[in-house]
Amino acid sequence: MQHLAPDYLYTPQGFQANQVVSISDNGYIDAIRERGPESEITTTLPGMALLPGFVNTHSHAFQRALRGRTHHARSARDTFWTWRQAMYDEAQQLTPDSIYQITLQTYREMLTAGYTSVGEFHYVHHQPNGALYEPANRMAEAVIQAGRDAGIRVVLLLTAYARGGFTPSPSALEGQPPSPTQRRFCDASLDAFLARAEELRTSGAALGIAPHSVRAVPEDWLHALAAYSRLHHLPFHIHADEQIAEIEQCQQVHHCTPIELLARYGALDAGTTIIHATHANQSEIALLAQQQARVCVCPTTEGDLGDGIAPYAELLVAHIPLCIGSDSNTRIDPLEELRWAEYSARMRYQRRRILIADEQASPGPLLLSYGTRVGAAALGLTTGSIEPGMAADFVAVDLHAPELQGWTPDDLLDTLCFGASSAVFAQTWVQGKQVWQGSAA
Numbered sequence: 001m002q003h004l005a006p007d008y009l010y011t012p013q014g015f016q017a018n019q020v021v022s023i024s025d026n027g028y029i030d031a032i033r034e035r036g037p038e039s040e041i042t043t044t045l046p047g048m049a050l051l052p053g054f055v056n057t058h059s060h061a062f063q064r065a066l067r068g069r070t071h072h073a074r075s076a077r078d079t080f081w082t083w084r085q086a087m088y089d090e091a092q093q094l095t096p097d098s099i100y101q102i103t104l105q106t107y108r109e110m111l112t113a114g115y116t117s118v119g120e121f122h123y124v125h126h127q128p129n130g131a132l133y134e135p136a137n138r139m140a141e142a143v144i145q146a147g148r149d150a151g152i153r154v155v156l157l158l159t160a161y162a163r164g165g166f167t168p169s170p171s172a173l174e175g176q177p178p179s180p181t182q183r184r185f186c187d188a189s190l191d192a193f194l195a196r197a198e199e200l201r202t203s204g205a206a207l208g209i210a211p212h213s214v215r216a217v218p219e220d221w222l223h224a225l226a227a228y229s230r231l232h233h234l235p236f237h238i239h240a241d242e243q244i245a246e247i248e249q250c251q252q253v254h255h256c257t258p259i260e261l262l263a264r265y266g267a268l269d270a271g272t273t274i275i276h277a278t279h280a281n282q283s284e285i286a287l288l289a290q291q292q293a294r295v296c297v298c299p300t301t302e303g304d305l306g307d308g309i310a311p312y313a314e315l316l317v318a319h320i321p322l323c324i325g326s327d328s329n330t331r332i333d334p335l336e337e338l339r340w341a342e343y344s345a346r347m348r349y350q351r352r353r354i355l356i357a358d359e360q361a362s363p364g365p366l367l368l369s370y371g372t373r374v375g376a377a378a379l380g381l382t383t384g385s386i387e388p389g390m391a392a393d394f395v396a397v398d399l400h401a402p403e404l405q406g407w408t409p410d411d412l413l414d415t416l417c418f419g420a421s422s423a424v425f426a427q428t429w430v431q432g433k434q435v436w437q438g439s440a441a
């Protein structure tokens, strides 16, 4: 058992002074109690506040290699789709060794930014020509090993990919074949994909199932993958509604929108996390609410790619829980993701205080829950809140950081969300172990 005594501890009741959090040997929070006379086994953290560790619900770690490198002209009108070609070119280069190296570096950066868990939406599975590695999960194993070596908790969201896009004609049900640069993402059959998933699941890996999008897998895959996830209580994640073109193509072929298609094939329920939902319409939002699904927004990536701004106010009114992801890793900073969720919503609706739990509240507490508890639920993790029974995942805030000067316990969360970056973080703890310490600590 170890005992930590920061100046402030963020519990479900807010920031509390003079508390000690006790951590069992297996890395879970055992108890929180008032600080008494110091015992020699208590570790004091003077000048620090502990927050729950942030949960990065949606990452493609290898895309970190593209940071700063996709802003030159690729065409007369650059969009998500021209960026995607640059990303495919990068994905073509990856080997088991290089995906390990870039993922390790990216995960270490995440720990410095206060993320303690990550959902890795992993789709570069096979050799560039589509041939299997030996063993078939070699790339996934490299990602898992990078997580282990960095010290971050990884949920491997094994991505199913089958085709290049919707079929233009309803008579050709198999859809467009994958392009040469998509071959290494694709499994030859649903059974081949499920065999890989089953091998990872039975090996004890933290696993989720992630059909890439309604573009990339046929409808019978959606149905079967959702059933497999339900059977084994695995998170089910899918990109949807990031781009208008996807919605238009889905409507042409299926006469419904992507989220309606998921509902039609039994792939929308409380285990489902929709990545983006940027252009979700009212009937899709009603379906999400009815099925108790959640949405993961990725504001820095959505801004970088020019995707658009999610319908935050409508999602909030419909009580859809939101979580965050660093997605392309163009930036890795949970405070910046959360700030841009609220700021882009303010710009969309031209008013302030959009993402709030009730009329009187400030955004800080709701934004923090998006960055912690909701993400933990999306990944099926027992973390995201500092209370007994939860994993001891913390980020320590340096209360003397210049950006925070003037803070009070009542507005510290808002000061963090609107006035600071993750540079104010001094330590990161995962499962009761300190895995990173900055120079300020």
Ligand SMILES: [Zn+2]
Pocket: 058, 060, 121, 239, 275, 327, 328
């Ligand atoms: Zn993504």
